[in-house]
Amino acid sequence: MTELPERLDVVAVAPHPDDLEILCGGTLAKLVRQGYRVGIFDLTSGEPTPRGSLEKRQQEAETARQILGVQVRVNVALPNRVLMDGPEARFALATLFRQYRPSIVIVAMGRTPAASPDHFQGGLIGEAARFYSQLTKWDERFDGTPPYRVPHLVYAPFPFDAEVRHWHSQFVTDISDTIEIKLAAVRAYESQFDTHRFQRVEHMIRSANGFHGARCGYLYGELFALPTPVGAPDLVQLVHGSKGSIAPVQLPGKDHLPMG
Numbered sequence: 001m002t003e004l005p006e007r008l009d010v011v012a013v014a015p016h017p018d019d020l021e022i023l024c025g026g027t028l029a030k031l032v033r034q035g036y037r038v039g040i041f042d043l044t045s046g047e048p049t050p051r052g053s054l055e056k057r058q059q060e061a062e063t064a065r066q067i068l069g070v071q072v073r074v075n076v077a078l079p080n081r082v083l084m085d086g087p088e089a090r091f092a093l094a095t096l097f098r099q100y101r102p103s104i105v106i107v108a109m110g111r112t113p114a115a116s117p118d119h120f121q122g123g124l125i126g127e128a129a130r131f132y133s134q135l136t137k138w139d140e141r142f143d144g145t146p147p148y149r150v151p152h153l154v155y156a157p158f159p160f161d162a163e164v165r166h167w168h169s170q171f172v173t174d175i176s177d178t179i180e181i182k183l184a185a186v187r188a189y190e191s192q193f194d195t196h197r198f199q200r201v202e203h204m205i206r207s208a209n210g211f212h213g214a215r216c217g218y219l220y221g222e223l224f225a226l227p228t229p230v231g232a233p234d235l236v237q238l239v240h241g242s243k244g245s246i247a248p249v250q251l252p253g254k255d256h257l258p259m260g
């Protein structure tokens with residue numbers, strides 16, 4: 001077995017380069033700025049698309065990585081458009097989990113009937129690979145890497161998820177200071193977003209992140225979910241931990257929002 005790469009704190013997984021920028025790019029950029037080592041694992045190349053090419057999409061993904069500041073970006077090279085949950089896809093992703101040994105895996109999740117079916121399959125692959133990563137007596141299926149248990153799974157829900165999903169628990173991260181970095185990273189995908197399409201996606205992002213943020217007293221926020229309820233050994237600490245860090249929200253042209 002070759003030597004393992006340096007550990008990552010947080011790894012985010014989605015089918016297509018640009019999915020994670022849109023879903024949680026503000027949080028990934030913020031995590032890096034908070035001192036964490038962050039990785040993005042794209043399950044597929046995202047190609048073919050009408051205006052893209054393999055080389056162009058790779059360049060765009062690398063530009064977006066640099067804008068976010070994320071340390072590692074890996075393409076798992078599973079097939080785009082026909083991405084399916086199955087043993088080989090699970091082995092491939094679990095091998096990367098074993099190599100990079102993240103504390104937290106963020107999996108893009110949700111059914112998107114009006115968009116690519118890869119999104120839902122990618123979520124299933126992410127969940128299964130997180131489980132497979134810890135399995136013993138199967139090292140040959142994971143390139144000889146030793147078992148590794150990923151302690152925490154977090155979902156990044158697709159915003160156009162058609163299901164009314166009853167997540168056990170949700171939380172919102174404050175991305176007020178990284179929203180512009182997020183939008184710049186999305187803008188890097190020129191083959192996917194010409195000026196007109198970028199205006200639409202920017203409107204969608206500002207609306208969704210503005211809505212989620214407003215619910216928690218932030219200018220912009222990104223929504224996440226957990227597969228379990230949040231455990232709270234100390235009720236006061238839990239409640240203070242989430243509310244204690246709220247600074248007065250600054251809006252352009254306004255001093256304060258009228259909220260606590």
Ligand SMILES: [Zn+2]
Binds near residue numbers: 015016019116119
């Ligand atoms: Zn996608």
